[in-house]
Amino acid sequence: xxxxxxxxxxxxxxxxxxxxxxxxxxxxxxxxxxxxxxxxxxxxxxxxxxxxxxxxxxxxxxxxxxxxxxxxxxxxxxxxxxxxxxxxxxxxxxxxxxxxxxxxxxxxxxxxxxxxxxxxxxxxxxxxxxxxxxxxxxxxxxxxxxxxxxxxxxxxxxxxxxxxxxxxxxxxxxxxxxxxxxxxxxxxxxxxxxxxxxxxxxxxxxxxxxxxxxxxxxxxxxxxxxxxxxxxxxxxxxxxxxxxxxxxxxxxxxxxxxxxxxxxxxxxxxxxxxxxxxxx
Numbered sequence: 517x518x519x520x521x522x523x524x525x526x527x528x529x530x531x532x533x534x535x536x537x538x539x540x541x542x543x544x545x546x547x548x549x550x551x552x553x554x555x556x557x558x559x560x561x562x563x564x565x566x567x568x569x570x571x572x573x574x575x576x577x578x579x580x581x582x583x584x585x586x587x588x589x590x591x592x593x594x595x596x597x598x599x600x601x602x603x604x605x606x607x608x609x610x611x612x613x614x615x616x617x618x619x620x621x622x623x624x625x626x627x628x629x630x631x632x633x634x635x636x637x638x639x640x641x642x643x644x645x646x647x648x649x650x651x652x653x654x655x656x657x658x659x660x661x662x663x664x665x666x667x668x669x670x671x672x673x674x675x676x677x678x679x680x681x682x683x684x685x686x687x688x689x690x691x692x693x694x695x696x697x698x699x700x701x702x703x704x705x706x707x708x709x710x711x712x713x714x715x716x717x718x719x720x721x722x723x724x725x726x727x728x729x730x731x732x733x734x735x736x737x738x739x740x741x742x743x744x745x746x747x748x749x750x751x752x753x754x755x756x757x758x759x760x761x762x763x764x765x766x767x768x769x770x771x772x773x774x775x776x777x778x779x780x781x782x783x784x785x786x787x788x789x790x791x792x793x794x795x796x
Contacts, residue, residue, distance in 0.1 A: 592727025596718040600707035608674030609699040623671040626699035633695040643678040686776040707780040719787040727791040743794030
């Protein structure tokens with residue numbers, strides 16, 4: 517059975533044709549305005565830059581086609597650094613057993629011991645929160661028979677902990693690992709500045725200074741004069757670069773467990789800006 521053809525009513529065809537003609541006419545108007553050149557009042561063919569850009573966008577035309585690429589376009593980058601004042605530790609426990617109850621008991625006892633040690637180390641409850649909790653069945657696959665069998669269950673309980681005493685980070689990790697035993701999982705550690713607003717502002721100022729320096733360089737190299745700033749945008753959110761955590765072993769204590777050493781390094785904030793300057 518053939519699908520009947522759908523015919524467009526004549527009045528819709530007329531509307532569609534009218535829109536196309538109107539769009540082409542408006543586009544021709546913009547093109548003519550640009551072709552007429554810039555007049556003494558700072559407009560192009562009677563239209564200022566904002567009007568031309570608005571009209572171009574309404575027609576789905578890139579403003580650059582209509583002369584939007586005039587000026588000096590540059591990208592500036594700025595990086596501000598500071599010594600971290602907090603550490604973000606991700607750790608947890610994992611319990612595996614034949615039944616959910618047994619696995620959950622292992623994980624519950626381990627996380628309770630870890631939390632107790634963290635509190636004893638001076639970590640406030642407000643600086644600890646559950647990141648992930650799950651109960652998952654575990655299976656084994658027999659290649660000979662092609663049968664999948666349930667072997668038990670795994671319970672995972674993970675925390676995100678903010679540590680404010682950076683000198684105690686290593687000892688806290690050691691204490692947590694000892695308290696949780698073989699169920700302990702240390703997932704990651706990162707460092708940052710808790711109040712990074714001032715650092716972000718410094719990075720933005722440096723990014724703008726970099727953009728201005730590049731614009732001046734281009735202007736001088738091409739024999740023109742850099743005009744005022746006409747456009748600027750921040751291309752990306754500040755990127756908080758994680759400092760590398762270094763683990764080292766102290767071999768001077770013979771026969772004793774080596775303490776964990778953590779080096780925070782430096783914390784960086786990077787900002788990029790895109791700027792456009794007029795040419796005088």
